Amino acid sequence: MKHIAIIGYGVVGGGITAVIEENKAFIERMVGDCVNVKYILDLREFPDSPYGDRVVHDIETLIDDRDISVVCETMGGSHPAYEYSVALMRSGKSVVTSNKEVVASFGDELLRCAAENGVTYMFEASVGGGIPVIRPFTTSLAGDSIGKIDGILNGTTNYILTRMKESGCSFEEALSEAQTLGYAERNPTNDVDGIDSKRKIMILAALASGKLVDNDCAYAETMTKVSAADNKAAEKWGGAVKLVASAVIDHANDKLALYVCPQFVPFSCPLAHISDVYNGVMVNSPVTGDVMFYGRGAGRFPTAGAVVDDVCAILSGAAAAETTPVFEKTSRGAVPFAELKFEYYVRTRPESKSDALEFLNSTCGKVQVIDSEDSGVLEAIVGEANLDEIRHICDNIGAVESVIRVWKNA
Amino acid sequence: MKHIAIIGYGVVGGGITAVIEENKAFIERMVGDCVNVKYILDLREFPDSPYGDRVVHDIETLIDDRDISVVCETMGGSHPAYEYSVALMRSGKSVVTSNKEVVASFGDELLRCAAENGVTYMFEASVGGGIPVIRPFTTSLAGDSIGKIDGILNGTTNYILTRMKESGCSFEEALSEAQTLGYAERNPTNDVDGIDSKRKIMILAALASGKLVDNDCAYAETMTKVSAADNKAAEKWGGAVKLVASAVIDHANDKLALYVCPQFVPFSCPLAHISDVYNGVMVNSPVTGDVMFYGRGAGRFPTAGAVVDDVCAILSGAAAAETTPVFEKTSRGAVPFAELKFEYYVRTRPESKSDALEFLNSTCGKVQVIDSEDSGVLEAIVGEANLDEIRHICDNIGAVESVIRVWKNA
Numbered sequence: 017m018k019h020i021a022i023i024g025y026g027v028v029g030g031g032i033t034a035v036i037e038e039n040k041a042f043i044e045r046m047v048g049d050c051v052n053v054k055y056i057l058d059l060r061e062f063p064d065s066p067y068g069d070r071v072v073h074d075i076e077t078l079i080d081d082r083d084i085s086v087v088c089e090t091m092g093g094s095h096p097a098y099e100y101s102v103a104l105m106r107s108g109k110s111v112v113t114s115n116k117e118v119v120a121s122f123g124d125e126l127l128r129c130a131a132e133n134g135v136t137y138m139f140e141a142s143v144g145g146g147i148p149v150i151r152p153f154t155t156s157l158a159g160d161s162i163g164k165i166d167g168i169l170n171g172t173t174n175y176i177l178t179r180m181k182e183s184g185c186s187f188e189e190a191l192s193e194a195q196t197l198g199y200a201e202r203n204p205t206n207d208v209d210g211i212d213s214k215r216k217i218m219i220l221a222a223l224a225s226g227k228l229v230d231n232d233c234a235y236a237e238t239m240t241k242v243s244a245a246d247n248k249a250a251e252k253w254g255g256a257v258k259l260v261a262s263a264v265i266d267h268a269n270d271k272l273a274l275y276v277c278p279q280f281v282p283f284s285c286p287l288a289h290i291s292d293v294y295n296g297v298m299v300n301s302p303v304t305g306d307v308m309f310y311g312r313g314a315g316r317f318p319t320a321g322a323v324v325d326d327v328c329a330i331l332s333g334a335a336a337a338e339t340t341p342v343f344e345k346t347s348r349g350a351v352p353f354a355e356l357k358f359e360y361y362v363r364t365r366p367e368s369k370s371d372a373l374e375f376l377n378s379t380c381g382k383v384q385v386i387d388s389e390d391s392g393v394l395e396a397i398v399g400e401a402n403l404d405e406i407r408h409i410c411d412n413i414g415a416v417e418s419v420i421r422v423w424k425n426a
Numbered sequence: 427m428k429h430i431a432i433i434g435y436g437v438v439g440g441g442i443t444a445v446i447e448e449n450k451a452f453i454e455r456m457v458g459d460c461v462n463v464k465y466i467l468d469l470r471e472f473p474d475s476p477y478g479d480r481v482v483h484d485i486e487t488l489i490d491d492r493d494i495s496v497v498c499e500t501m502g503g504s505h506p507a508y509e510y511s512v513a514l515m516r517s518g519k520s521v522v523t524s525n526k527e528v529v530a531s532f533g534d535e536l537l538r539c540a541a542e543n544g545v546t547y548m549f550e551a552s553v554g555g556g557i558p559v560i561r562p563f564t565t566s567l568a569g570d571s572i573g574k575i576d577g578i579l580n581g582t583t584n585y586i587l588t589r590m591k592e593s594g595c596s597f598e599e600a601l602s603e604a605q606t607l608g609y610a611e612r613n614p615t616n617d618v619d620g621i622d623s624k625r626k627i628m629i630l631a632a633l634a635s636g637k638l639v640d641n642d643c644a645y646a647e648t649m650t651k652v653s654a655a656d657n658k659a660a661e662k663w664g665g666a667v668k669l670v671a672s673a674v675i676d677h678a679n680d681k682l683a684l685y686v687c688p689q690f691v692p693f694s695c696p697l698a699h700i701s702d703v704y705n706g707v708m709v710n711s712p713v714t715g716d717v718m719f720y721g722r723g724a725g726r727f728p729t730a731g732a733v734v735d736d737v738c739a740i741l742s743g744a745a746a747a748e749t750t751p752v753f754e755k756t757s758r759g760a761v762p763f764a765e766l767k768f769e770y771y772v773r774t775r776p777e778s779k780s781d782a783l784e785f786l787n788s789t790c791g792k793v794q795v796i797d798s799e800d801s802g803v804l805e806a807i808v809g810e811a812n813l814d815e816i817r818h819i820c821d822n823i824g825a826v827e828s829v830i831r832v833w834k835n836a
Contacts, residue, residue, distance in 0.1 A: 035713055042571060046749050146714035148562045155561060155735070155744065161452060286720055289699040294716075303445055303731040304556035306704075307721035310696055311714065321713035325565070334565065337747035339456050 018047060018331050019083040021055040023100060024091030025062060025071070028114050028141070031320025032088055033067055043324070047331040054084060075100050079107045086330050088323050089113040090141075098122045105133045110335075112326040114141035114319050120215035124228050124343035131342075136335050138326035143169065143216045144295050146318025147311035148325075153223040154341055157299060157307070162224035164300040165263040166285075166423070169216040171293035171313040172200045172207040173239050173259045178291040181247045181256060187240055199293060210236035210259060210276035217261035220297065221274055225265045228343040234274035235353035242278050246418050249361060249395050253386050255282040258290070260423060264351075273351040279423040280361050280397075286310075287423075300425075359399030359422035360406050365392050366414030375412050397422060428457060428741050429493040431465040433510060434501030435472060435481070438524050438551070441730025442498055443477055453734070457741040464494060485510050489517045496740050498733050499523040500551075508532045515543045520745075522736040524551035524729050530625035534638050534753035541752075546745050548736035553579065553626045554705050556728025557721035558735075563633040564751055567709060567717070572634040574710040575673040576695075576833070579626040581703035581723040582610045582617040583649050583669045588701040591657045591666060597650055609703060620646035620669060620686035627671035630707065631684055635675045638753040644684035645763035652688050656828050659771060659805050663796050665692040668700070670833060674761075683761040689833040690771050690807075696720075697833075710835075769809035769832035770816055775802050776824030785822050807832060 022029045033053055036043065044050050055072050062068045075096075078084055087104050089111055091097050097118040101111045106129070113119065119126070119139045130137035140150040144167075153162075168174050172194055179190040191208070194200035206212045214236040222228040239259045250257045261276040281288040286308050290296045295313025300306050312318040329335040359382060366372035369388055376383045376398055386395040394413070399422070401409060410416045432439045443463055446453065454460050465482050472478045485506075488494055497514050499521055501507050507528040511521045516539070523529065529536070529549045540547035550560040554577075563572075578584050582604060589600040601618070604610035616622045624646040632638040649669045660667045671686040691698040696718050700706045705723025710716050722728040739745040769792060776782035786793045786808055796805040804823070809832070811819060820826045 038713065039571065147717055148565070148567065151565060152558045152562065155558070155565075155739065157558065157735075161449065283699075284701075286696070286699060289693075289696060291694075303448065303727045305722045305725075305728055307557055307719075309717075309719060311717035315715075317713045318715055325567075329565065332747070332749065334744075334747040334749070337742070337744040339742065339744070 018049050018051050018085060019054040020051060020086045020088065020327060021057065021078045021084050022053060022088045022090060023057045024089065025056045025058040025060070026090065027316050028090040028319045028323065029056070029088070031316040032090065032323055035317060035320045035324045039324070043328055046328045049331070051327070051331065054081070075103065079103055084109055086110045086112060086327050088327065089115055090323065091115065092117065094118050094121050098126070101126055101137070102129050105129050105135050105137065108133065108135060110136040110330045112138045112323055112330070114323055116142040116212070116215040116219060120218045121231070123219065123222060124345040127341060127343055131340065136330050136340070138330065138335060139219070140326050141319045141322035143219055144297055144309065144311065145313040145315060146321050147295060147297065147309045147313065149220070149297050149309045150223065152309065153220065154339055157301065157304065161267050162299055162301045163265055163267070165217065165220050165224060165297065166287060167213070167217060167220065167261045167297040168258055168287055168290050168295050169213045169261050169297070169313065170207050170259060171295060172204065174290065174295070175199050175293045177239070177242065177257055177259065180242070180244055181251070184244050186244060187242060208240050209238045210261070213259060213261040213276045214274070217263050217274055217276060221263035221265065221272060222343045223341050224263065225272055226342060226344055227272055227348070228345050229272065229274060229350050230345070230347045233347045233350035235276065237277035239278045241418070242420070243418060245363065246361070246420060249363060249386050250280050253280065253361070253397065255280050256288045257420060258287060260287065270349040271351055272349050273353070273356055275353050275356070277421055279421050281423040285423060354403040357400040357402050358424065359397055360401065361395070361397055361418070361420045361422060362410065362413070362416060363393060363395045363418040364414050364416045366394055369394050372413040376409070379409055428459050428461050428495060429464040430461060430496045430498065430737060431467065431488045431494050432463060432498045432500060433467040434499065435466045435468040435470070436500065437726045438500040438729045438733065439466070439498070441726035442500065442733055445727060445730045445734045449734070453738055456738045459741070461737070461741065464491070485513065489513055494519055496520045496522060496737050498737065499525055500733065501525065502527065504528050504531050508536070511536055511547070512539050515539045515545050515547065518543065518545060520546040520548070520740045522548045522733050522740070524733055526552040526622070526625040526629060530628045531641070533629065533632060534755040537751060537753055541750065546740050546750070548740065548745060549629070550736050551729045551732035553629050554707055554719065554721065555723045555725060556731050557705060557707065557719045557723065559630070559707050559719045560633065562719065563630065564749055567711065567714065571677050572709055572711045573675055573677070575627065575630050575634060575707065576697060577623070577627060577630065577671045577707040578668055578697055578700050578705050579623045579671050579707070579723065580617050580669060581705055582614065584700065584705070585609050585703045586618070587649070587652065587667055587669065590652070590654055591661070594654050596654060597652060618650050619648045620671070623669060623671040623686045627673050627684055627686060631673035631675065631682065632753045633751050634673065635682055636752060636754055637682055637759070638755050639682065639684060639760050640755070640757045643757045643760035645686065647687035649688045651828070652830070653828060655773065656771070656830060659773060659796050660690050663690065663771070663807065665690050666698045667830060668697060670697065680759045681761055682759050683763070683766055685763050685766070688830050690830055691833040695833060695835070764813040767810040767812050768834065769807055770811065771805070771807055771828070771830045771832060772820065772823070772826060773803060773805045773828040774824045774826045776804055779804050782823040786819070789819055
């Protein structure tokens with residue numbers, strides 16, 4: 017029998033015990049032995065749970081028990097998740113996590129710590145919930161130089177944008193609905209301001225480039241300003257507004273750009289069709305072209321299932337034979353967001369439409385009018401421009417109501 | 427230095443040497459050594475190729491050379507691919523293939539032969555070209571009991587259906603265009619009659635169930651009868667006509683149904699949005715829910731890249747630690763297609779629309795009229811019905827122009 021432990025018995029932690037019960041036969045076949053949850057470390061007691069007698073409150077209990085070979089860290093947050101993981105790995109235990117914050121902040125150190133102690137640190141569940149995405153990066157796509165990653169990596173915001181599009185409601189109404197359904201937290205900042213998506217794209221970019229950039233080298237922009245009118249304009253243009261996290265990796269010149277912002281995504285890109293709480297990760301590389309991984313990006317069972325997959329990979333020995341990612345914490349080659357050029361969707365109420373159009377035509381390489389029939393409103397795609405340039409453009413075409421970047425293909 | 431060989435220096439085989447050159451640094455890092463193509467077995471000579479001096483014509487040269495540890499079989503067809511693979515594995519060489527025909531026909535024997543000889547048989551490139559799909563089945567999704575697989579597994583037919591939808595042209599016109607572009611072969615039977623898709627769904631179902639069914643236990647229906655009118659009706663209904671290969675796996679009752687046919691796929695299903703030569707494989711399991719893998723399903727580089735991934739997995743030792751699939755050749759539990767119940771799209775020219783509708787309403791559990799305004803035509807979704815029942819329905823509602831199944835969710 018193989019013994020494991022769980023740290024943090026919340027939504028995901030609770031899912032792990034359920035998945036291990038549900039898929040007992042499959043897991044035994046894969047691992048070659050049955051898997052037992054020996055301890056659950058949590059601040060709380062769970063007297064009504066069949067696992068109530070496994071609950072402990074001191075990390076030392078796990079560290080000191082030589083039976084435990086793998087620990088699932090599903091507590092979230094950087095601290096003490098980081099300190100616990102280091103202590104466990106130093107005592108010879110492998111760690112599997114669903115915690116994107118700790119991986120995005122300390123992934124380099126945690127992977128190094130694992131290597132130094134001859135154990136494994138895995139984090140499939142930290143990005144894309146149950147979608148197998150980390151492993152394809154380290155196995156199937158590992159031989160290929162990935163140049164672009166685009167992901168819808170946050171289910172909450174994608175649900176909000178889907179509802180806004182479908183019902184024509186405002187951001188506030190859609191958020192409130194998402195909160196009622198349990199898809200959004202009471203304080204939705206991490207989701208709606210792109211912080212959660214930023215952590216995930218930092219992790220994916222590190223897998224593809226070896227570089228885990230400093231937090232302030234990746235740009236995140238809120239999606240709270242997206243309006244029903246923007247959604248309508250996107251549809252008319254032939255696409256949808258999505259909160260996309262992007263990584264542009266230039267291996268030859270050792271450059272890397274990471275950004276999360278609302279983007280006009282054309283229907284020709286499969287990300288435009290991802291609705292509700294689903295996630296998608298699209299990867300472009302010279303050999304394979306575009307590949308996309310799609311599925312439920314969050315939720316108790318998909319995320320717990322991904323944790324259990326990693327546990328099985330470690331216990332079966334498969335993980336030991338796979339190439340372990342190495343992350344270097346660095347800002348080297350990080351391109352400032354302000355320098356990146358995009359096309360932009362702009363909605364404005366100019367004093368004179370003809371003057372505004374004349375200005376745009378004389379300033380921008382591209383001007384595509386989406387709508388100018390609605391009285392007083394001018395909607396157009398313009399660009400390409402960097403941050404200074406689009407500001408200059410906006411300053412000169414009247415009262416700007418909306419500016420949203422247009423998604424760029426690899 | 428690790429030595430490999432290629433059998434069949436066609437589109438994919440030629441891609442392998444190109445990918446190995448292109449991704450030399452990555453491959454070396456993964457394998458821990460450089461990889462050399464020592465032999466290319468082909469009937470032809472390639473005097474103009476830089477690999478011309480590696481060309482040999484006798485399989486014995488490969489079998490007798492102890493330097494060769496992995497052979498890439500990219501010749502296609504069942505024979506002599508099967509015999510060559512067996513002989514190579516018996517002489518201690520692992521085999522990697524892109525050949526879906528040989529895997530669908532002899533996968534059980536080839537996997538057993540590999541196990542008996544302590545070598546590896548891998549076939550990532552046989553389904554979905556460059557999309558990592560086989561490995562996720564054997565690693566990430568292995569702990570989960572997959573209940574349904576739906577795939578757009580043939581790029582040629584998806585290109586034809588996309589063109590028909592976009593331009594309103596006929597099947598014949600779209601096929602001719604696909605042939606001009608090199609997407610379809612001069613004899614397109616394997617693609618358009620669903621034979622290629624059937625082989626691929628047989629392989630995926632075997633990975634999920636352990637059962638490689640006999641060829642005649644999987645149903646394949648041609649897509650040549652799909653018309654521009656069907657495409658229009660699907661759009662009006664809220665979806666697209668796709669050639670979908672499906673596997674329904676009932677683990678509890680040991681039942682399995684495999685079928686390939688044109689299906690009305692609703693836009694809520696991501697398969698409906700897959701256009702051009704792209705492929706997608708959607709997998710449903712209780713823990714993970716729906717997951718989809720998407721990408722270029724064919725083509726020189728994606729397919730060759732997948733072969734090279736398998737080669738690297740073997741040479742790095744990763745493959746040895748992964749769970750090897752075991753296929754049992756069997757018809758046990760295979761559900762005859764005639765017994766399966768579907769909803770159907772039906773287009774008919776009834777003598778009396780009201781009589782036809784009255785018949786449908788009295789016979790079918792569901793009748794959803796799509797169009798009855800076009801003079802003489804009645805378009806509706808009806809069902810559910812099995813094969814006998816839908817035949818009976820069609821016999822009673824006038825001149826039927828089209829009958830297409832509606833895609834069922836898991």
